[in-house]
Amino acid sequence: MKKITIYDIASETGVSAATVSRAISGNGYVAGEKKERIMELVDKYNFVPNTFAKNLQAGYTKTIGFIVPNVVNQYFAYVYYEFEKIASEQGYMTILLNSQGEHEIESKILNNFLLQNVDGVVMMGGRVDVIDVSKEDIIEIQEYSKKVPVVLCGRATGRFMSNGVYTNDDRGVEMLLAHLKDRGHRDIFFIGGNDKFYPSYDKKVSAYKYGEKMGLNVRVDRLSEETFNYKAGVDSMKVLLEREELPDAICGINDGAAVGAMNAAIQAGIKVPGAIAFAGFDYTDACRNNLVELTSVSPRYEYFAKRVFRRLEQLIRNEGEGGHTLELFKPELVVRESTLYKRQACQEGIMLK
Amino acid sequence: MKKITIYDIASETGVSAATVSRAISGNGYVAGEKKERIMELVDKYNFVPNTFAKNLQAGYTKTIGFIVPNVVNQYFAYVYYEFEKIASEQGYMTILLNSQGEHEIESKILNNFLLQNVDGVVMMGGRVDVIDVSKEDIIEIQEYSKKVPVVLCGRATGRFMSNGVYTNDDRGVEMLLAHLKDRGHRDIFFIGGNDKFYPSYDKKVSAYKYGEKMGLNVRVDRLSEETFNYKAGVDSMKVLLEREELPDAICGINDGAAVGAMNAAIQAGIKVPGAIAFAGFDYTDACRNNLVELTSVSPRYEYFAKRVFRRLEQLIRNEGEGGHTLELFKPELVVRESTLYKRQACQEGIMLK
DNA sequence: CTGAAAGCGCTTACAG
């Protein structure tokens, strides 16, 4: 089964390859009657022009490489989903690869993207977020960013001399604390995460900063070996339950941790919503699929993904400012049942609208 | 900034382009000293051979197109994650696109994959699972499967004259019912899903079949406008709670529905685990991230993905049997807390190990 | 071990 080419169509129609090319691509004029005959054959043979030959001319691939630690994590799945949607609309295909957050795998993927001649690369997680990156990991990205347009989804991207687009976590924490304060909460406990990753560390710093500013009693203590998952929340809550006094509100480093803590509290017989407020970050499905719906800081996935795409396309087109830029955008606080009670009202058992 | 080519390297080294090609690709002999000088320049210029020119020769892309309705759904995320892992190991890149289950989007994606010259295509969800597909949708896949190797992840793939690799849901239902019977349950209720999709419809048929075979009182009734999510479970449970008598066990069409039902039961003050057993399908994180861990039928993602990849590669290499094949494989029952009690023991309030 | 040359399949000024 021989591959059909533009030449086969040309000879069968009795025209030149150039004319066939024009007829198919729509660039240039072709007599109506000739065009019809050509298109008939295209249909008959299911002819599809060879992209390589095409790209060899064009010099671009309309392909974007996308790295996440793991799509199974819904945070990354949402960002990718939205990104793919806008990229597809703009005629780009997206290659999604999972790095498992491992720097060697990242390197391998980056290299493969290069060999694949992707037009641009988006990278999330892994070394992008690691506070204590090695010199080599930094240099690799610096060099890489010279070869192909790169957008890193993270806050600390200046060190890579690359471009960053990310949620303004500082604002997110501020909004959440303001909301909790408004509900009358004073003792606020942050659980989950660790100090190795910026998204986690930054929230801690912001929590203390705004806690002080707002006159709240904020405490950040991970309380578990686990870090970014449900179990981290369960473990942490169990530790807290041992203590003489419980906080007014508990914030998880992400929704998973928050829901874990909330469920552990429920299991211990604590009235939720009510006796303790709970909140998380990321606004994943975990917020909804639970006994009590969780208040969460949403990165606004669609908007996020669009900003990433827009920046990447600028770079691909060589538009916009050169050098490396960092764009941070404000997240959105989604208030749900878990923080519906006012501290006061809660003590009296009254639920607010 | 001009693109470096093999010719630039050649002239700067004073050798022919052919020699540079040999040095870089490793095909053919090159004098050690020349090779060194060439590789130095490759390093200096960060030279990466143009894949199009390469592929134009080779005739393949080492690229696979993968369609899912939505990666945000963890079932698909797990399959993709495992597939990408094995595909990457074998030197393939995977393009992941979301169809939202819409047939027009599927068509568009399929066409783009063709233009992209992918070596093969994997398709999940959408029309693959729809019982009442249109003639056109069927023909499209039939024709498509002639142009490029395709593996459909579904049970009813014969109609597409294509290749199928899928979980044996019939066995899954059988295993689950056998387990529930073993625990002493007789009245078993299946909730969620609908009759439009095979994975849902098949489970219903199997449930009745094995129910009868095992002497169980099986009932399948979706009880909700919602179908495959948490809310379907919550709604269904609320309906059941209105009835005079509750079943011994409730099975959700997937984990989400099962957890929704379980949570609604807990909220209504029913003792879980204990008074009612709960189970789901897919073994997603929802099974673990909950007050009570859920028993679930796992598709064994890694194995699943490997079978899909293996079959696709056979097709790409033109190995294995021609014609269209359907491979079904046995899932695995993962037993957890939610079905730990025996019916009898539960009535007496004793938990079993 | 190495170079000249043809070829992969398309596109696009150029000249009519």
Added chain:
DNA sequence: CTGAAAGCGCTTACAG
């Protein structure tokens, strides 16, 4: 409106 021809950047028999 159309054809001949060069070119995109690489690879690979072929002949030394």
